[in-house]
Amino acid sequence: MTPEHAALIDGEPLPRERVDSFLKAPRRGAGLYRFAAPPRGATSHHEPAPARRQPEAPSAARQRRRWATQVVVTDELARRACADRGLKVPEEVSPASVLAVAETDVADLGSIVAAALAHSPAARTLLAALESEQTVPETAVRDYYDRNRDRFLTPDALRRGVDPFDEAAPSDTLPYDEVREGISRELRKAAGRKAFFGWLDQARGGVTYAHGHEHPGDPSHPDHEHRH
Incomplete structure (x- = not known):
């Protein structure tokens, strides 16, 4: 039986529909989404038309769903962190859409975090707040x-x-x-990203994933790949 939730965050269900919506969302950015997508089974404007596209392997589809779950979970965790901090998150016309992601961001942040920041206004707001808090001697x-x-x-x-x-x-x-x-600006940016990673690692401690939504690198499932 397919679970109705993708994950439990501190015991509260994260609806599976949010992951489904993310997977179906239009990708904005003239194909740059390819750099943020999971290693296999991703879509981009540079791929063949759907009628000619090769069928997606079941393992790739499972990994793509697990990857998408991580992006959506990060968004939800960031929303809660912003609410706790009293940070106002800007509204987005199409919350499910994914903005362009630069290849350098994927190299620096990993595809999951880079895509989460592109997808989630809350994640971007939190990152900006953490960056502003950094002091560079x-x-x-x-x-x-x-x-x-x-x-x-x-x-x-x-x-x-x-x-x-x-x-x-x-x-x-x-x-x-x-x-x-x-130089100071770049060092502050780097410190902010480090603080964001630290926050995310801690926040994920309260997350329990439903079957089929585990982290792509979780060795407990057969298709795991330790990639970010």
């Missing part, structure tokens, strides 16, 4: 600048092929004061 900003001089060569030095760690003159490197704000 001046020493950390300066240390990053000193250790990554290759990222701050002037255009002229790049054209001349200057080695930033050997032959670079002071004039070959952008001044610290000129790039400090950008």
Whole structure:
């Protein structure tokens, strides 16, 4: 018998229909969804027309549903976290749709988290709040600048092929004061993402998945793949 819920979150059922809606949702972003989709069985605007598409293997369909469940669960957890924090979540015209996901975000975040952030206004709101709470010490900003001089060569030095760690003159490197704000912003963003991962790991502790909706990497089911 097919369960009516995809998961229990702190004992409260998450309707299976929310996962079904996500799987059927239109994908916005000119095919970029392919980078956020699960490794097998994903859809994109670059695939053949439905009439010519190869039938999806049952194992791929199961993994796609499990992957989608993780995205929907993350959305629900983020909604609850925003409510607890008193954060206002912007409304979306089509809540089930998925926005474009950049390949670099998938590489940095993993496909589940990247797709959850694209799909869920609540997840994006929570991430922004966590990022705003991060404090980056001046020493950390300066240390990053000193250790990554290759990222701050002037255009002229790049054209001349200057080695930033050997032959670079002071004039070959952008001044610290000129790039400090950008470095601080990037470090704050990285710290915010780390805080988001920490929150999500803890929040998932209260989730129990129904059969067929387990994490794609859960070794207790035969189709598991440890991919994110």
